[in-house]
Amino acid sequence: MTSQTNVISNDLIPNDLFPVIDALCAVSIDVARVIAKGPLGQSLAHQVGENSDGDGQKALDVLADEMFAKALKSTEVRWYASEEQEDAVLLNAAGKYALAIDPLDGSSNIDVNVSIGTIFSIYETKDGAEESFLRPAKEQIAGGYIVYGPATALVVTFGNGTMQFVLNPESGKFELAEKAMTIPQTSKEFAINASNYRHWTKPVRAYIDDCLAGVEGPREVNFNMRWVGSLVAETHRILTRGGIFLYPSDGRKGYEKGRLRMVYECAPIAFVIEQAQGRATDGSDPILNQAAETLHGRCPLVFGSAEKVDRVAAYHDLPEEEVSALFGQRGLFRG
Ligand SMILES: O=P(O)(O)OC[C@H]1O[C@](O)(COP(=O)(O)O)[C@@H](O)[C@@H]1O
Ligand SMILES: [Mg+2]
Ligand SMILES: [Mg+2]
The missing domain is CATH 3.30.540.10 (Fructose-1,6-Bisphosphatase, subunit A, domain 1)
Structure with missing residues (x-):
């Protein structure tokens, strides 16, 4: 060809x-x-x-x-x-x-x-x-x-x-x-491979628990979930209509830093997202400030509407009793 x-x-x-x-x-x-x-x-x-x-x-x-x-x-x-x-x-x-x-x-x-x-x-x-x-x-x-x-x-x-x-x-x-894509801030959609729930860390579980709790939970909003299984497709949807994507680290062997590779997945997606007024982190820190240690090295990836990505970082800073609380009792993010 x-x-x-x-x-x-x-x-x-x-x-x-x-x-x-x-x-x-x-x-x-x-x-x-x-x-x-x-x-x-x-x-x-x-x-x-x-x-x-x-x-x-x-x-x-x-x-x-x-x-x-x-x-x-x-x-x-x-x-x-x-x-x-x-x-x-x-x-x-x-x-x-x-x-x-x-x-x-x-x-x-x-x-x-x-x-x-x-x-x-x-x-x-x-x-x-x-x-x-x-x-x-x-x-x-x-x-x-x-x-x-x-x-x-x-x-x-x-x-x-x-x-x-x-x-x-x-x-x-x-x-x-x-010419200038801008990520909408208002979406109520999240994307994560929920089959890995049992392997996630407590802050990630707490964040998703609170989304799933809908109007009765601390977020007081009914969320929708999408998981295509193609990072490009999730990125395109989020750039178009907002939301958040998470591929966090988890407890499975080989997933200590998530699934996605820093050099040819996380870095370019983070660049595109940040230039569209969104945010991309490893859960806490900006991807754009980080460097891969090896060519195929992985990195946890959380990206999307800025306010949503910041909220995930806030869950990582919660005190142990808050992050472990059942959603009904978690008080910090209510309202
Ligand atoms: O198998 P899972 O956990 O659904 O992971 C899906 C993720 O893996 C990937 O398919 C990895 O990319 P490759 O297909 O290039 O290996 C991403 O596109 C996607 O976000
Ligand atoms: Mg890929
Ligand atoms: Mg590939």
Whole structure:
């Protein structure tokens, strides 16, 4: 497949980064086309191996990784760090950028026709791969995702607001849909994988207990819950209509720092969210102030409407007797 370039207008993309963003968009059009064939096309959801993190790799994980790496070779990307490869790969020794990518996010949804995506993060490169990626997330110069849903859309920030471009199937190009996305503050929705309830820490349980308690609980509000199982889809929903997402650390082996990876999931999503007036933390502290310790290192992630994310941090500061109290007796957040 040869990706057609110049598929996004360069008006709002920084000049130097344009070829990289254009290449990401061009590949994403091909990926979207492969996905759109569903069961009529090649088998995409069968397991083909395991990545360095121990996750099963699906055929589409590997295919998308190969497609992005190939296209980015002819850009200024020096270091390419992918969820699907153990080490960062040198693409263009003279390149100016270091790009981290989750080529296919939401792999468990590949064969069920539910939204999946690609997440990316870009830094000015340093000489070595580790120093290029293991640095504070606030040093990103671009972060974003492409969601393959009923519409294919690019959401991206260059540190000056969060923009949305939608792939127009008629023109074959990504067209600006929103120049400055802002997360609504009023939503009553939360997203968490509630099947892990028994593994959560007390503050997370207390926060969710109080949401579930509805109008009779201390929040005095009936909440709704959503869990898609694709980080890009949850992010897109929250950017569009507000709410909160939590993938906290939990008691399962290997989940001491949650499930999501700092370099190519938490950092770029945090950048996009904060630039849309939202908040992204590890439960207490801003993600953008933190740095990954290893390329595939994980980090708990809580993001969404600022007031909601701040409230989760407040639950982490509650005294033991309050956090352990049954929701009916927890007094601090009543009203
Ligand atoms: O299996 P769970 O607990 O529902 O986790 C779902 C989370 O895992 C992920 O699928 C991880 O991403 P990958 O599919 O890229 O491994 C996220 O998209 C999603 O938020
Ligand atoms: Mg992912
Ligand atoms: Mg992935």
